[in-house]
Amino acid sequence: DGGITQSPKYLFRKEGQNVTLSCEQNLNHDAMYWYRQDPGQGLRLIYYSQIVNDFQKGDIAEGYSVSREKKESFPLTVTSAQKNPTAFYLCASSIDQTGGEFYGYTFGSGTRLTVV
Amino acid sequence: AQSVTQLDSQVPVFEEAPVELRCNYSSSVSVYLFWYVQYPNQGLQLLLKYLSGSTLVESINGFEAEFNKSQTSFHLRKPSVHISDTAEYFCAVSQRGTYKYIFGTGTRLKVLA
Secondary structure, three states: OOOEEEEOOEEEEOOOOOEEEEEEEOOOOOEEEEEEEEOOOEEEEEEEEEEOOEEEEOOOOOOEEEOOOEOOEOOEEEOOOOOOOOEEEEEEEEOOHHHHHHHOOEEOOOEEEEEO | OOEEEOOOOEEEEEOOOOEEEOOEEEOOOOEEEEEEEEOOOOOEEEEEEEOOOOOEEEOOOOOEEEEEOOOOEEEEEEOOOOHHHOEEEEEEEEEOOOOOEEEOOOEEEEEEO
């Protein structure tokens, strides 16, 4: 079955460490997105990518970095510059950006990151 | 600026009772409207959407939502809820041509036995 796989499901980070969250899709979607979810705040866009080797900052990109070397993969690195990284992170994809408007997004099951 | 307001953070309701989850938006241009559902520790799943045409849209599991342009609302309703409907529901707006969603803060629906 096609879908989005996020790993790991739970991740613990020590202060000052960089960690990378994996997102892989086999839907042949061009567009991919990273969202951060905090209780009572809904979803906020971190980064998005319309095509391989291209990505743009979302609303809260500071302290995060991404790459898009393959169509299927869009990993997110949470750097030590992110001061409050504890959150639930969701990866999503759409056929393309226009398709995202019409057909909606497909979401992964998320990674819960906790700073210890 | 575009925004989405979900007025209720939590809605408790007894099983088999009706429910309405409210969503209001503001936008100066035409929008597409969506409702997503999130079960605990899961990602979001698309529940239903309004793009154009009939203002009443339905999902396969009994939910419906009505687009009201004059009131800039897209409330979600179900005439009889089940325990399995317990989840968080997010309203989302996409301003046509911007390729960007704005999500509401979510409403946690808790169905009581």
